[in-house]
Amino acid sequence: MPNDFDRVVDTLPGIAFTASPDGAFGYVNHCWRAYSGLSLEQSAAMGWLSVIHPADRSHMLAYWASATRRGHADDIVIRLLRRDGLYRRFLLRANAMCNEDGQLAKWCGLFIDIDTLPAQSSQQQSDKMDVTSIIDSIPAMVAFMTPDGELEQVNRQINDYIGLPFDALKNWSTSGTIHSQDLAAVTAAWTHSIHTGEPYDIELRIRRFDGVYHWFHVRGLPIRDQQDRIVRWCVLQVDVDERKRDKALIVKALREVSASEDRMRNLIDAVPGFVWSAAPDGSVSFVNQRWCDYTGMTADQSRGSGWTATVHPDDAQALEEYWVKLLALGHAGEFEARLRRFDGAYRWFLIRTVPQRDESGAVASWFGENTDIEDRKQTERLLAGEKLLFGMMAAGSPLSAILGKLCELVEVMVDDCGCCVAVVDQKRSHLSTDAGLRLQTCASPNAPSGLIQLGDNSGAGVDTCPTMAAAVLNAPVIVSDLTEESRWERWRAVALEQGVRAIWALPITSTGLDVTGVLAFYPRAPATPSPEQNNLIAQFTHLASIAIERARADAALMQSEAFLAKAQRLSATGTFSWRLGADDIICSEEMYRILEVDTSVRPTLDLLYQRIHPDDVSTFKEALRLARAPGRDFEHEPRLLMPGGKVKFVHLVAHLIPDARGELEYIAAVQDVTQRRVSEETLSKVRSELSHLARVASLGAVTASIAHEVNQPLAGIITNASTCLRMLGAEPPNIEGARETARRTIRDGNRAADVIKRLRALYAKKSISIEDVDLNEAAREVIAMILGEMQRNGVMIQPDFADALPTVQGDRVQLQQVILNLILNAAESMNKVSSRSRRMLITTRVNENHDVNLAVRDNGSGFDLQDSERLFNAFYTTKNTGMGIGLSISRSIIERHDGRLWASVNEGPGATFQFSIPQGLDRSSPACDEPLASQDLNDDERHAERDLK
Template sequence: MDEGSGAVEARRSDAHDVGPFMRAAVTMSGARRGFLIVGRGNELTVAAMGDTSSVALSSGRLGTFDIDEATVREVVSTGRGRTRHSIVCLPIALPDSNDGAIYLEMPDGAAPARVEDLEWLATAFSAAAIANNFHGQIGTAHAAARAADDSRLGWDMIPALAWIGAPDGGFEDGNKQWFEYTGLTRETAVGFGFVSAFHPDDVDKVIKVWTDLCTSAKPGGVEARMLRHDGEARWFVLRAVPLLDDDGNVIRWYGVNTDIDELKRIEFELAQSQLVMAVAQRIIETGTWSWDMATDVFTCSPECASIVGLDANEITFETLSARVHPDDREMVAEAHQRALQGEELNVEHRFLLPDGTVKFIHARGRLILDEVQSPRAYIGTIADVTETRLAEEKIQSSLEDAQRAQASLAEAQKLSHVGSYRIKPSKREVVWSEETYNIYGFDTSIALSFEMISERVHPSDREMVAAVSDRGLRERQPWEIEHRLLLPDGSIRYVHCVTRVETNPEEEPEVFGAIIDITERVKSEEALQKAQADIVRMNRLTAMGAVTVSIAHEMNQPLMAIVTNAATCLSWLDRDVPDVAEAKLAAERLVEEGKRAGDVLLNVRSMARNSGPSMDMVDIGEVISHVLRMLRTEFRIRQIDVFVSVSTGIPAIRGDKVQLQQVLLNLMLNAAEAIGANDGARRIDLTAEADGSRSVVVRVEDTGEGIDPIASERIFEAFFSTKQQGTGMGLAISKSIISAHSGTLSARPRAGGGAVFEFSIPFAGESR
């Protein structure tokens, strides 16, 4: 084939791949038209444009078509899609280290539909472009072989089990990860032999979903277990996207299977936590409820349904409001209205059960706002306080007949943990019931004084109690107050005081009151709050996806190095006189970084299985040198000075070289980020020295913002981060790696400002 005919065939190949993709993207999003944009270096050009009916190849500039160039450059540079101002722009990977984007214009401010499917379609097209050598590298046999190697490498670098299917649903090919995980060969998997890779209990489900997708020619997916080559079954989410021709027929299927086994485990643990929460609610007779204001869906716990005496399916905000006692409805409605305006709901009222029984309910709640401070949900708790309220009413009644029924009152007080007292302030006389003595922890034989009583009030509450009581006496008005008591053994009790002021025949004030021990109720409320916090934490773990976060965090550096070396190699080869020697060096570095990326994936998988690292003799100086080479440009851009001190003659250690590079790389990047916009010294000190004859110590010191004392105890916990965009996985992974090497990793503030991170690993027992 001559050069001219090769170019024609390349253009035809481009049109064959681009046309179905462009039409599918426009149709799927509901856009007016779409553009395929290709970036070569710093130059962006429109490679194709089209709508649902036609697609035309092009080579114009972005300004010609009124395209938002800033958005396109952001998407191409970051590799993340953007949706703004009726525009959808998604990244596309192309061969020859070129990056591109699909740019869709929505009509009349319409919001794009099925963005997730668009992202999968873009991923499928990227894989197709790489696999089909999109730009038509047709020439010598050597160039064709190199193109095949490059496309296969790009296919194998997808961090998931990727595969290609025929129009009828048969298996055609998979990437390296697919075959390594399943242990199948292409010969055994081709056609419908791939079904043997699924757990026997899930085969029927997978076949049904796959058959439905092939029949409808629509994207979709399913969750199922896949059998690893060693027989272990793990959960995966299977996602498939079709590439269609002009008539809507399937040309090919592209799919990606993502490991969600860890997510499934977390979901199981969450279900267990919810069960514990339900048992706790039954014990403390407190239920929870929530109202999703966006969907108008009301949900409540089983204990909540039991308290109000209604079936959970019958409970709505309206049905609960209708059951409030008629005399309390206005009060409750006002309390809810204030809560919907931002105040905390805290109201006690009567509730009519379907059988006519009256309960006293204590409702608490608060409004939840979304990221733009708009009301998102209304959540709260209800507690059955009927017994407490009836006891309080009984005590109030008993106080009026205290002199006539002291014996029965004392017994009632003992049963309900409520004491009574009478105080004559002018004569400083105090008369307490037996239960009040018990609550305050005094012996009944002791004559009480104002000073003794005041000393039992918690020091932090004394000023408040004194102010409330003084005002009540001065204004001759009743008062109620909750405060703490500090007993001699150091224990704390919570009490609720109900007091009224009477005038005796001498026209002097006389105080009558009741004191209720509410310690158990307060502890129950604290237990409920802790249980709710545990549920919130489990939801956050589920949403983040631990496996995905770990892999993304650890793969970033080797992938960036691969891209850089690949670009360097192409640059040397694109010269008028290709510099083969330099290109070979760049290619060797590319292979090295590819192996490192593979090792990182193996290490992450090993950590997920709690297996140990791959141990070998390691020179800590080589680890430091390799990391510094990778970060040289990063430190130059950030204008950070790095001072390195490596002692001579440090014996070798036994360890996993790649994992140790991961740890040091993470500590150095954390130090650089901590320095940030520091106007003072911008310096990192990296030291490696022997700690006697026992271990090697590597120390990273920075002049950044230092360590928050409050956060210092949690910085090595998974998902805890003090950075706004942090994942909270870096230090947790680093600590697990060092622990697997029988070492220690610690952090402390640096004298003069900044932080010091240090790890030590025992020597191997013999020196190089």
């Protein structure tokens, strides 16, 4: 009780106040007002800060902030301005007061003048404060209890009032201090508070030292520590005996008023509700006129237990049991039940009752009021029905079940009425030869069956039945009395036979305003829908529309998913989505089949890595890294290694899109191309054999041409040399003849050189094409072109390309020919390697001279260190089938680009071939238009490059 508490604070012999959790003062006692000269209004909120010494204000505000954050306050010394202008030092002590939820509700504080105390520290002064004297000064009975409910301390007022020693007070439940009629309720309430920590609040009678009992309002609040644990209970007992006597006088006055039946009836009849009273045993003694008007019963018929005839049979037993329980306990209560109106209709009412007690506390009578809650109950039923229907829709229940529940809800909400939902048959309506719609009954739990059969698939005429008329016209058909209707003669006859007296048919439309069905109501009495019923009907129609559209959308989605799954199975193509932010992957069923993984397994990148062939893992990770960094579409063809050892070839295409939240997501398709790759490999082998035969034939032709062209000059050289020897060996030597034969030898040598020069000219028919070339991209294109061949040969390529690699200027095709030649040479050097995996590392970087460098490192057989330069000589080879011109041509191409090509032996197995080209060099000068070797190789010569070094 706030007023009682304020009076208690006002009586404290010191400056006391109460404040909100943030430190805003709510109440100050008279000591504060006398000391500061400020009124209650001037001190409220933060007005009290004007009394604080300016040097202490910031410290004081920080003190409140800390106390609010921690939930308790320490002692603090501050200076307060007295009304005469002098400052005195005060010790501030504040305690937190919590509400029923354990939250900080307010502060109660006390300022203690310490200027008059002996000179010692504030902490020592606060330690010696006598708490007992403070609580003894409170003009009310205050007690402190332990957390488990035992009495810990009482103030002087309790000792003076009860007159018992402390040990006797500790046994309060047996000492007789509490009235015997109140002891059970007090014990139960106190036990409940101890167990739950909820505040204790009760009215009871306490015996005074002279044996007289007075009524007290007792309130106990828990005191909690920083861990929200109860450390003690503070119990305040306020004498309310005078108030109780006043209440008894009021009750007595009311009983005197009730003695005059006419006067009481005039008063009670003015109340907007059903008011009644009953004797202590529950027998009704009075009902007001509004009760009689509603039920059609007289007051005499309603007295005693006559009123129970109006209770709905389904609610009668529960209401009786509840009423008997209230009579036994003597407590107030409320119950919901349906009461019959004079016309036979039932409406829901909230029945409330409270006991009226006499001076001794016994129930003298019962007073009650019945409030009409039919509208609220209808709203609750409608909300519950909508929740059930939406739950069924979300769970994917059949449309017939959903609409059946809708019909049951309609029949509950609309009295004495059947309901039916007919749905437009889209397929039959579309294929129908006539011009109208086709309806089929989807739900009719309690509607007359004869009417439904007449309305089903009976053509499109509006004259067939009202259901068809509503569907065709796309407009409500409302007939309040079928006996006065002339349309639908056959249907109307059946309806009247079935007890139907009215028809309300309303079209169900989609969001596109197309008719999807009809909701039909069959009242069993002539009726027109009321405004409230029209609102309900509109809601029911909307729910039916949602259910039908959801069912059709689900059916279309299922059909689409079935088509997609079949198409994926036929094309051996699976799909998956990959969210880059969280690496979430969602796969289609066909994707699970391709990976040969159970659909219950959650797909992850680790799972994909487990399925990727070990030799392709590095290139696959590199592809994903490149796709993740700039975020762009990509395409890749890795191999999959199944648990049984089977190898699958797949083609992956991924398209990047942002999702609804703006996060990047790849939509990818994976096609199993194993059969195609096997066929391609078979075809490639056949083509390779044909190409080999063509190269052999071509080389034979070239060899024959060289032999034919060079044979004559060589024969002349031999003949002239022999003649020269004979002439020099003659006696005397024929010097002049020998000189002439030597000249002819030189001539024939030049002829042979010209033949060779003409043959080399076949390889140089055009100049290089200068452009900016990204060696990273050029190398990736070459790798993509030969990746399949490398996989067939068991070679695993590991690209390691430098980021932001500068471009070079040159002929892209020729540089790719060099890269291709180095990769093929490295692969061939590993053909005979079987004791270790075949690995090839391709790297790009910018070297110390700021040139762009590309290196191909293998772990094959390598070469002798002394052959490191001869490898680049024309026609020098270390292979049985090589021609020895590939590296020579490659070096020529690199040198034409002002670069350098060289080879080195690895510290481990294998060798490294690499070249470097200056970055950004201008090659537009005429000097760069000189022909390069191997510029226009014919097809046989291009195939021959695979046999180069």
